[in-house]
Amino acid sequence: MSAHAPSAGRVPAPAQYAEIAVPGAAIGLVAGVFAAGVAALAGLPGVQIATIATGLGIPLALLGAGYCVLLATGRFGVGAVGPVALYWLVGFPLARLIDEVAVAGVLGHDDVLRDPLLSFLAFQALLSIGFAIGFLWLHERLAPHWYHRIQRHNTAAADLMRRYIGQAAAMEERRAAAGRGRRRGGS
Amino acid sequence: MDSSDINSDRPLGRDDLTGTETPPARVPAQRGPVPAESGAAAGGGPGGAGETPAPEQERFWKAGRLEPMPIRPLPKAPPSIHLLGPTVFLVALGVGMGESYMWPRLVLIFGPEIRWLFLIGVTLQAVVMLEMSRYAMATGESIFFGAARVFKPLMWFFFVTAILVYIWPGHLSAGASAFERVTGIPWQATAVTGMLLVGVVFTLAKVVYNLLENVLSICIGLLVVGTSVVAAMVGSLSDLSTTLTGMFAFGYLPDEALSPAWFPVIVGSIAFAGPSGMQQMWYTLHLRDKGAGMGSHIPRIRGLRHAEEQETMPSRGFMFDTSDPAEMSKWKGWRRWVTFDAFVLFWGITMLVTVSFTVLAQASARFDPQVATVIRDGERDAALDAMAASFTAAGSPVFGTIFFLFISLIGLNATLGLFDSFSRGQADMTYFFVPGARRFSMSKLYGFFLWGLIAFGIVILLFGPADGPAAILDTLAFLSTFAMGAYCVTLLLVNNLTLPKPIRPGILPNVLIACAAVFYLGMLFYSLFAYGVVVS
Numbered sequence: 001m002s003a004h005a006p007s008a009g010r011v012p013a014p015a016q017y018a019e020i021a022v023p024g025a026a027i028g029l030v031a032g033v034f035a036a037g038v039a040a041l042a043g044l045p046g047v048q049i050a051t052i053a054t055g056l057g058i059p060l061a062l063l064g065a066g067y068c069v070l071l072a073t074g075r076f077g078v079g080a081v082g083p084v085a086l087y088w089l090v091g092f093p094l095a096r097l098i099d100e101v102a103v104a105g106v107l108g109h110d111d112v113l114r115d116p117l118l119s120f121l122a123f124q125a126l127l128s129i130g131f132a133i134g135f136l137w138l139h140e141r142l143a144p145h146w147y148h149r150i151q152r153h154n155t156a157a158a159d160l161m162r163r164y165i166g167q168a169a170a171m172e173e174r175r176a177a178a179g180r181g182r183r184r185g186g187s
Numbered sequence: 188m189d190s191s192d193i194n195s196d197r198p199l200g201r202d203d204l205t206g207t208e209t210p211p212a213r214v215p216a217q218r219g220p221v222p223a224e225s226g227a228a229a230g231g232g233p234g235g236a237g238e239t240p241a242p243e244q245e246r247f248w249k250a251g252r253l254e255p256m257p258i259r260p261l262p263k264a265p266p267s268i269h270l271l272g273p274t275v276f277l278v279a280l281g282v283g284m285g286e287s288y289m290w291p292r293l294v295l296i297f298g299p300e301i302r303w304l305f306l307i308g309v310t311l312q313a314v315v316m317l318e319m320s321r322y323a324m325a326t327g328e329s330i331f332f333g334a335a336r337v338f339k340p341l342m343w344f345f346f347v348t349a350i351l352v353y354i355w356p357g358h359l360s361a362g363a364s365a366f367e368r369v370t371g372i373p374w375q376a377t378a379v380t381g382m383l384l385v386g387v388v389f390t391l392a393k394v395v396y397n398l399l400e401n402v403l404s405i406c407i408g409l410l411v412v413g414t415s416v417v418a419a420m421v422g423s424l425s426d427l428s429t430t431l432t433g434m435f436a437f438g439y440l441p442d443e444a445l446s447p448a449w450f451p452v453i454v455g456s457i458a459f460a461g462p463s464g465m466q467q468m469w470y471t472l473h474l475r476d477k478g479a480g481m482g483s484h485i486p487r488i489r490g491l492r493h494a495e496e497q498e499t500m501p502s503r504g505f506m507f508d509t510s511d512p513a514e515m516s517k518w519k520g521w522r523r524w525v526t527f528d529a530f531v532l533f534w535g536i537t538m539l540v541t542v543s544f545t546v547l548a549q550a551s552a553r554f555d556p557q558v559a560t561v562i563r564d565g566e567r568d569a570a571l572d573a574m575a576a577s578f579t580a581a582g583s584p585v586f587g588t589i590f591f592l593f594i595s596l597i598g599l600n601a602t603l604g605l606f607d608s609f610s611r612g613q614a615d616m617t618y619f620f621v622p623g624a625r626r627f628s629m630s631k632l633y634g635f636f637l638w639g640l641i642a643f644g645i646v647i648l649l650f651g652p653a654d655g656p657a658a659i660l661d662t663l664a665f666l667s668t669f670a671m672g673a674y675c676v677t678l679l680l681v682n683n684l685t686l687p688k689p690i691r692p693g694i695l696p697n698v699l700i701a702c703a704a705v706f707y708l709g710m711l712f713y714s715l716f717a718y719g720v721v722v723s
Contacts, residue, residue, distance in 0.1 A: 027412070034413050035420060056416070096419055115423050123424035127415050130539045134411030141404045 016156045020072045021065035023143035027135055028064030032057020047106060055102030059095035063088070064135065068143070072156050078163050079140055085132045092128035093121045248506035250685035251336030256326060261507035262483045264520030278407050278536050288594070289456040290541055291548035296449075297441055299433030299549070304453065305541065306434045308460030311703045313534045315467050318678050318692060318700055320525045323471035324480025325518075325690055328504035329615050330471040330674070333681035339620070341677060345670065346616045349465055352667050353609045356382070356644035362598010365591040378648050381599065385606050386641045390634060392489075399607055400477075406600050411536060413596075414543035422546035426553065430545045447718040454668070454710045461537050464667040468674055469608035472615055480521045481505045488611065489630045500618060500629045509687040518690060610636040665711070672708035675700050 036053035067087060070076045076083045097120070104112040113120050144164055151158040247255035293301050322333045335342040359381060363374035392398040444453055462470070475482035484505045507514045614632035617624045624632065678700055682692050692700075 030409070031412050031416050034409070035416050092419070099420075119424040123422065123427055124419055126424075126427055127419045127422075127543075130415035130543065131412060131419075133535065133539065134408055134413075134415060137404070137411060138408035141401070141408060 016154045017069050017072060018065075019150055019154055020147070020156055020160065021068040023139055023146050024064030024066070024068035024135075025061040026064070027138050027142070028060030028062070029057050031131070031135075032060050048103065051103050051106045052099065056095060056099040059091075059098045063091040063095060064139075066091075067135075067139070072160050074163075078160075079136070081133070081136060084136050085129055088128045088132040088135065089125050092131050093124035096124045097121070246508075248687065250326075250506075253332075253336050254503040256328075256504050256506040258508050259481065259484055259505040261481060261514050261517045261521070262478075263517050264480075264524045278403075278533055288544075289452075289459055291544045293453065293456055294430070294433070294545050295548050295552050297444055299429045299545065300436035300439040301444070301453075302430065302433040302545070303435060303437045303439060304457055305460050307706075308457040309534060309537055311699070311706065312461035312467070313529045314696060314699045315675065315678065315703060316470060316529045316533060317525060318682060318696055319467050319471050320474055320479070320529075321522075321690070321692060322678075322681050322686065323474040323482065324521050324525065325686055326504035326506060327475055327481035327483075327485045327501075328471075329475060329612070330468050330677065330681065331612065331616050332504065332619060333685055334677050335620060336685050337677070337680045341680075342616060342620065344673065345465060345468065345677075346613065348666050348670050349609060349612055352464055352670070353605060354640060354643050356602075356648055359598060359602045359644070360648065362595050362602065365594035365598060369588055369591045369595065375648055379645050381602060382606075382641045382644050382648075385603060386638055389607065389637055392493075399603060403600060403603060406596060406603075407536070410596055410600070411539060414540055418543040418546045421550045423550065423553075426546045426549040427542070430542055430549060450718055451714045454714050457710070458668045458671055458707060461533070463671065465612065465670050465674070466604075466608065467671075469612050472608070472611045474525075476611075479525070480518075481507060486629075488614075488633050493630070500625075502619070502625075506687070509689040515689060606637060606640060609640060610634075665715075668707060668711045672704050672711065675704035675707065679704070 032055075033053055035056055036049050040049045067076065067084065070087075071078065076087075100112055100120075103109075115123070144161070147154075147157040147161050147164075151161050246258040248258060249255045290302070290305050319330055322328070322330055326333070331342050331345060334345065356378065359378050360374060363378040363381065366372065366377050367374040388398065443449055474480070475485050476487045478485075478487070481504060484501070486500060507518070509515060509518075610633050613636045614629055617632050617636075618627075618629050627635075679697060683697070
């Protein structure tokens with residue numbers, strides 16, 4: 001994990017973090033709306049569609065936003081797969097559980113889950129790896145454009161952009177150093 | 188041949204920078220204008236305006252009888268922790284009917300244990316991908332050019348095969364049909380509109396590669412996130428665990444799988460595990476356009492509207508100085524970069540999507556045990572309907588809709604990727620090997636093949652069978668699988684005969700590629716001679 005927290009004199013306002021959270025929140029929301037859209041095309045009742053959209057979309061959006069904030073505060077490394085996978089290992093089953101509870105509650109079902117809770121959570125946790133990869137794939141594709149766009153008025157975004165650039169430069173330097181070390185060792 | 192074949196042992200010239208003199212690193216996506224060629228000294232390149240002064244004495248790498256490759260510096264590799272590369276095209280092309288339909292169908296009929304064959308198929312494809320990239324990144328040339336360096340008719344075989352197999356808009360019609368089932372919009376209208384849209388967008392794009400990478404990346408991201416969410420909603424832990432453990436049931440082949448009805452289907456499914464036909468060969472063109480390795484010395488293809496801005500294409504690729512340890516260090520960086528792509532992105536995402544689809548299929552079978560019987564007898568379209576119907580019967584209308592929506596998305600991905608790849612590959616071979624073709628720019632040739640494909644596709648969609656006349660369907664299926672065996676043999680020849688020794692493949696990759704050739708060709712001919720049926 002990186003230690004690139006914003007410097008003390010330029011602590012961003014909550015609004016700045018909210019702006020930074022947009023890409024992650026959007027991806028989470030799209031995932032939830034995707035499920036609701038499929039349900040709508042399938043002709044499910046409106047109340048069920050709305051419940052899926054909110055019950056799944058909002059938790060995923062909040063968790064997606066949380067990822068961006070943790071990234072901006074330096075708790076996650078830029079583009080690092082491991083921490084994101086761990087994050088969604090907990091977050092994805094939680095979001096799905098909220099979704100199932102919401103749907104059962106709205107539709108008045110007695111049984112909230114088809115499977116025992118532990119089996120349900122284990123299954124969701126395993127599939128969370130796929131979700132994490134897809135999330136990161138989309139985030140890395142979209143977020144840098146957004147941060148580049150807002151960095152002029154958002155110091156936290158500017159700091160994040162510097163980290164994106166700095167990470168690439170640092171990796172190049174490490175690689176060059178490793179290459180020099182290998183050559184010395186080999187001679 | 189080895190590094191000593193480079194035709195001069197003078198100190199490296201101005202253009203032949205070594206590690207300490209390497210220009211500032213650029214990741215491929217950020218690369219600037221293409222370095223101009225030193226065509227005069229190279230003896231035959233068309234050259235272009237704004238060339239840098241040529242070194243007094245050019246150094247070359249001789250490979251085959253074609254024009255030697257001038258020695259140029261290898262750019263530094265980007266960090267291997269990245270998420271997007273040319274693999275996006277292979278994933279887009281690879282995650283198709285095989286992953287979404289053929290393998291889930293086999294699982295429903297033979298059980299999840301049959302997936303060990305899928306594991307082998309995708310893993311072999313990842314190795315093929317790595318070996319394809321070896322030649323493309325070392326030279327900036329496509330594998331077609333490499334084949335021509337070994338034996339020109341070999342390249343013409345692929346040129347003709349590409350036309351025979353890929354001009355039929357079958358992929359698009361499958362996706363459009365699925366879309367019709369969800370929305371009610373006639374599939375011909377969707378397919379024709381889709382083709383025209385693809386043509387217009389690619390024509391207007393300044394740099395085709397950048398546009399396509401962006402669009403496909405978003406599509407694949409949505410596909411991965413979407414399949415994960417949907418599988419999480421309808422599957423269960425037991426579906427997932429049997430799907431995963433089935434991948435390691437090596438050797439499982441029930442008697443029915445060896446029947447004339449199913450063995451050709453299994454061969455076809457293995458061939459369609461990941462990218463099939465010539466898609467791996469086209470990947471080398473995307474590597475070049477991405478600027479991977481020595482591809483950074485080659486201009487990128489521009490859309491037809493910007494064809495006049497197209498830089499002059501060199502008449503051949505380039506080679507780096509493999510006797511220079513600094514250059515070899517950079518080469519290892521590129522190999523790490525592409526290995527990450529092959530195993531984390533290509534292998535991982537292909538596996539992920541097919542696992543999700545198999546979980547969906549298992550969920551439907553759990554609710555409706557008759558699904559296998561329904562699917563067993565159907566033709567493709569009938570079986571697609573049966574699968575969707577079984578999904579619907581299994582839970583709710585959501586299941587069937589999901590299935591068709593994903594097929595639509597996959598059809599769109601495949602169409603974008605295939606249209607671009609076909610045009611790119613044919614333009615590449617035409618530009619370099621058809622006499623007189625160089626008076627057109629690569630962009631114009633690309634546009635010619637793209638719009639030719641679209642025009643033919645529209646005519647066929649409106650007036651003919653989308654997959655091609657029934658009489659030649661078997662031939663096309665045979666050619667598609669045969670091309671895969673043939674490109675493995677081509678790879679072995681190209682990598683071992685035309686590359687300098689220090690960067691040739693080791694014994695393990697060679698053995699694996701040879702095994703892949705035997706695997707594809709062996710099963711194809713076994714199917715043909717033992718059952719009298721080609722793959723289906």
